[in-house]
Amino acid sequence: MASMTTPRLPFLPARTRSAVAATSSSSPSSPLPRRSIKCSSSTNANSAPLPSTSRQPRAPVADGVGSADLNGLRAPPIPVADSPLPAYRDPHGLPRPLTSADLMESSGEGLKVAYQGFPGAYSEAAAKKAYPNCQTVPCEHFDTAFQAVQNWIVDRAVLPLENTLGGSIHRNYDLLLRHELHIVGEVRLAVRHCLLANRGVKIGNLRNVISHPQALAQCEHTLTELGIEHRQAVDDTAGAAKLVAEQMLQDTGAVASSLAAELYGLDILAENIQDEKVNVTRFMMLAREPIIPRVDKPFKTSIVFSLEEGPGQLFKALAVFALREINLTKIESRPHKKRPFRVADDAFSTRVKYFDYLFYVDLEASMADPKTQNALRNLEEFATFLRVLGSYPTDVSEA
Numbered sequence: 001m002a003s004m005t006t007p008r009l010p011f012l013p014a015r016t017r018s019a020v021a022a023t024s025s026s027s028p029s030s031p032l033p034r035r036s037i038k039c040s041s042s043t044n045a046n047s048a049p050l051p052s053t054s055r056q057p058r059a060p061v062a063d064g065v066g067s068a069d070l071n072g073l074r075a076p077p078i079p080v081a082d083s084p085l086p087a088y089r090d091p092h093g094l095p096r097p098l099t100s101a102d103l104m105e106s107s108g109e110g111l112k113v114a115y116q117g118f119p120g121a122y123s124e125a126a127a128k129k130a131y132p133n134c135q136t137v138p139c140e141h142f143d144t145a146f147q148a149v150q151n152w153i154v155d156r157a158v159l160p161l162e163n164t165l166g167g168s169i170h171r172n173y174d175l176l177l178r179h180e181l182h183i184v185g186e187v188r189l190a191v192r193h194c195l196l197a198n199r200g201v202k203i204g205n206l207r208n209v210i211s212h213p214q215a216l217a218q219c220e221h222t223l224t225e226l227g228i229e230h231r232q233a234v235d236d237t238a239g240a241a242k243l244v245a246e247q248m249l250q251d252t253g254a255v256a257s258s259l260a261a262e263l264y265g266l267d268i269l270a271e272n273i274q275d276e277k278v279n280v281t282r283f284m285m286l287a288r289e290p291i292i293p294r295v296d297k298p299f300k301t302s303i304v305f306s307l308e309e310g311p312g313q314l315f316k317a318l319a320v321f322a323l324r325e326i327n328l329t330k331i332e333s334r335p336h337k338k339r340p341f342r343v344a345d346d347a348f349s350t351r352v353k354y355f356d357y358l359f360y361v362d363l364e365a366s367m368a369d370p371k372t373q374n375a376l377r378n379l380e381e382f383a384t385f386l387r388v389l390g391s392y393p394t395d396v397s398e399a
Helices: 017-025 122-130 142-150 170-178 213-218 220-225 237-246 258-264 313-322 370-380
Strands: 112-116 135-139 156-163 182-190 194-197 208-211 230-233 252-256 267-271 280-287 299-306 328-335 341-345 351-355 357-363 385-393
Touching: 112 122, 112 142, 122 135, 122 156, 122 182, 122 280, 135 142, 142 156, 142 170, 142 280, 156 170, 156 182, 170 328, 170 357, 194 237, 194 258, 208 213, 208 237, 213 220, 213 230, 213 252, 237 252, 237 258, 252 258, 258 267, 299 370, 313 328, 313 357, 313 370, 370 385
Parallel strands: 112 135, 112 156, 182 385, 208 230, 208 252
Antiparallel strands: 156 280, 182 280, 194 252, 194 267, 299 357, 299 385, 328 357, 341 351
């Protein structure tokens, strides 16, 4: 593998077409040069480009693939005592200027934070947990929240990524790739569903219940045991509570949070009605600018990549992390909407159409760690597309 110096950068910039072509042409057995691979959603003026690859021999290193220099930098030469010239400094080692993302208080003082849903939604509770003193801004759809951050209407967005019962929220994975935003944090929230109804209504009076489809699915058995057979899906749990209150429905309840009951003046007929008592949703915190990753506390790095069709391609991709003892906490495949099919020849020389996929992977590692940078360089050599979605602190608090 080519030798290179590991810069102290939070994200891995794209290589140029010429650099990829030069690397491929240096080996007779290597395949045709691939096109340039984009590893960041937007160009960062503060980021320095990766140094060009070289085939010069080098000393072995601890993880077998990276640079042996401390922190990815060679030590500057010691100046002569009477020399009027200052000591040389590698420009890649200079600190990056602070951004507004670095200066925001952890409490969120003065921040506007978008979430999907009506006031009282679980997403609003997650936003308040992530930024306790922020000003929350409700959005009708997930797309609206993404656009609000991108258009400078709000400073952050807190949106769900996965739930322990319902699995991944695929819409937000797709939107991550469409928008030029960065994941700057995560927050886990325990979801405790309540059955809500207007004042004076009893469980025996209910013939119907409305809520978000995920909430209804998470409470299916409990609602059946309560004798409520009819369910109606709406866009949001808090929106369901709002509808029941505004229309003064007497035979219809809502599955929503206790906060929604308080906001819309509803009674709580039953608490913790989810079928599985451990019901946690993981939310991502989005910003226009990335944060500077660190190595003094637990970090995650989220990436997305695509591969050519062929035996062992996914195995090779995952091996670049396994060989460096980088743990993967999640892998999610989604259709490659811009290239839904890939045409290839099979063993019988027949033209076959394969579904093409994007792979979203969460690493238990920081982009400030040279091992992580080396792993992504290795992956970049054969991935057809690679982008870092964010490197951010792991949420270690209680859900």
